Structure formats: structure tokens, C-alpha cells
Amino acid sequence: MTENERGRTLESGALKALAHPLRVRIYDLLSERGPQTASTLAQLIGETSGATSYHLRALAAQDLIREVPDRGTARERWWERPKGRINLPGPADATTPASRAAAQIVTAEFMRLRHQALMDYLNRSESEQAEGWQDAGLVMTTMLDITPEQMAEVSRQLSEVVDAAIERYAGQESLPGARRVTLRADIFDLPTAGRRTSTDKE
Template sequence: MTEHEEGRTLDAGALKALAHPLRVRIYDLLSERGPQTASSLAALIGETSGATSYHLRALAAKDLIREVEGRGTARERWWERPKGRINLPGPDDRMSPANRAAAQIVTSEFFRLRHQTLMDYLNRPDSEQPEEWRDAGLVMTTTLDLTPEQMAELKQELSDAVDAAIERYRGQEGAPGTRRVSLRAEIFDLPAAISRGTTDQE
């Protein structure tokens, strides 16, 4: 299997395999914490190892995860998520009803977990955070008035900055002093009714 460095858009089969809240959670944990076994995932999620093993096999069948080569035993297999970004196709009217439902489940669960991760960070007491990490994060929100062309340009700049960071820090997994961090970049248009200068009344 090749790594999807340029971004893998999930097809209908992969979406359907992922369209289960527990599978999205497993996939997210493999991204966040690195390789895991069915037993370690069960402890993190609060499920049985039999349940996590079943879902791991379903994810592996669609090339979403893979077994770690040279690690583990016949009784205890290690699993990882291949490096590289994935693109989640949002619900589309051109999809079949079943595929659209799968896309909705996957997208909703991914962003629910993403928001929960952010809230856990914001509500984490200082006593649970090493001093050198307490002011390392940044949560920033602003609004701008842009044309579609300007937003596309800014989107590309943000994407280039993220790609540069990925390349700069590639290969540091497990290095002394490092922690896995979440890097987020979001840009999207607001509904016209709440965008300045686009109200229905003059």
C-alpha cells in the first residue's frame, strides 16, 4: 500500500467502512496517538478488545489502516494509520442515498471529535500541563470581508504554511521533548444574511 502524501479522497467503500462512530474514534486515535493494539484501543475507548478488533479489521479491509510491520505477535497485532492527509467528501446530491448518509456520519463524527479535542484543551487545568507547554498553544478566530478570489488565495496561503510545517518537522515522532500537537486551519464563508454588506435591505 502506498502512502497518500498528496491526499486521498475516500471512495464510497472506504466511507461506508468508516461510517460508524466507534470506527471514526479508532481512526482518530491512531492519528493522534500512533500505533495501537486492539487491547490498548479498548482501554482508551471503554470497549472490549473483541469489538475493537472487529472494527480494526473492517478499517484494514478498505486500506484505511494497516498492520505495523515487524511488530506484535500472532495474538497481539499492532495497527497504524498511514501517513498523509485524507479528504472527506461532504454529502453530495450526486451521491446515492446510502453514500450520502455514510458521508454525513463520517463528517459529523470527525468534527464532533475535533471540537471535543479543542474543548478538552481549553478546559485542561494548568496542574495537568507541564509548565513549558502552558502558553505554547494558540486559539484564534477572526472575521474578514473577502471576495471568492481573495478567499481562494488566502486558503492557498494557509495550506502552503501547513504543508511547510509538515515537511519541516517530518520524522520527529517520539523525539525527546516532543508531543503530538493538533494544527488546525479553517476558512469558510458565513451565510449571506450575517455577512456585512450583504443584507436584504439597503
């Protein structure tokens, strides 16, 4: 497995640089929409270009984003998020209180944006859906009774499906009819409090 396939686990400095709601939003927009300038990001977020420029430089200092080569001018620089996945350490994996706090902020903001994107999709009217895309999405929830080993196996299978899709459809940004989509795969154990057992009566 290559370093790009394994992804980059964010170290303390990168976590602290990202631990700001506006920077998480900028990072997310660069993932979602591709290269942007401070001005275009300012319009999308509703901030000044001075503010977005400041946050872009902070992200670039930790190699979280980079300037797009051979594009833009000295006055209008284009920025992109490098390809490849990033891994956020859980709060328990961070080595210092400051790192744990940063990990919590970054994770919470990513999850908030992720949930907002899902709700925006679910609440989208039919007239706002592009032709051919109305029935292409899938939001599915089911419940399983499985062991930790079985859950790890399902997680591995889901990861293989996602990795295969990433490899199969890489480089299609300019393909006619293609648009950016978000792919989600969730599996986690539920709290046991109040869980019904096989001895509970119907």
C-alpha cells in the same frame, strides 16, 4: 505533487467502512497516538477488545489502517494509520444516497471529535499543562470581508503553511521533548442572514 501530498479521497467502500462512530474514534486515536492494539484501544475507548478487534479488521479491509510490520504476535497485533492525508467527499460529491449518508456520518463524527478536543484544551487547568507548553498553543478567530477569490487565496496560503510544517517536522516522534499536537486551520463564509452592511447605523 505526489499522490501522498494530494491525499486519498475516500471512495464509497472506504466511506461506508468508516461510517461508524467507534471506527471514526479508532481512526482518530491511531492518528493521535500512533500504533495501538485492540486491547490498548479498548482501554482508551471503554469497549471490549473483541469489539475493537472487529472494527480494526473492517478498517483494514479498506486499507484505511494496516498492521505494523515486525511488531506484535499472532495474539496481539499492532495497527497503524498510514501516513498521508485523507480527503472526505462532501455529501454533494457522493454519487449515491448510501455514499452521501456515509459521508455525512463520517464528517459529523470527525467534527464532533475535533470540537471535543478543542474544548478539552480550552478547559484544561494550568496544573494539567506540561511545563513549557502553557503558552505554546494558539486559538484565534477573526472576521474578514473578502471575495471568493481572496478567500481561495487565503486558503491556499494556509495550506502551504500547514504543508511546510508537515514536511519540516516529519519523523520527530522520538525527538526528546516532542509531543503530538493538533494543527487547525479554518476559513469559511458565514451565513448572510442578519449580516450588517455598510449602511447599517452604529
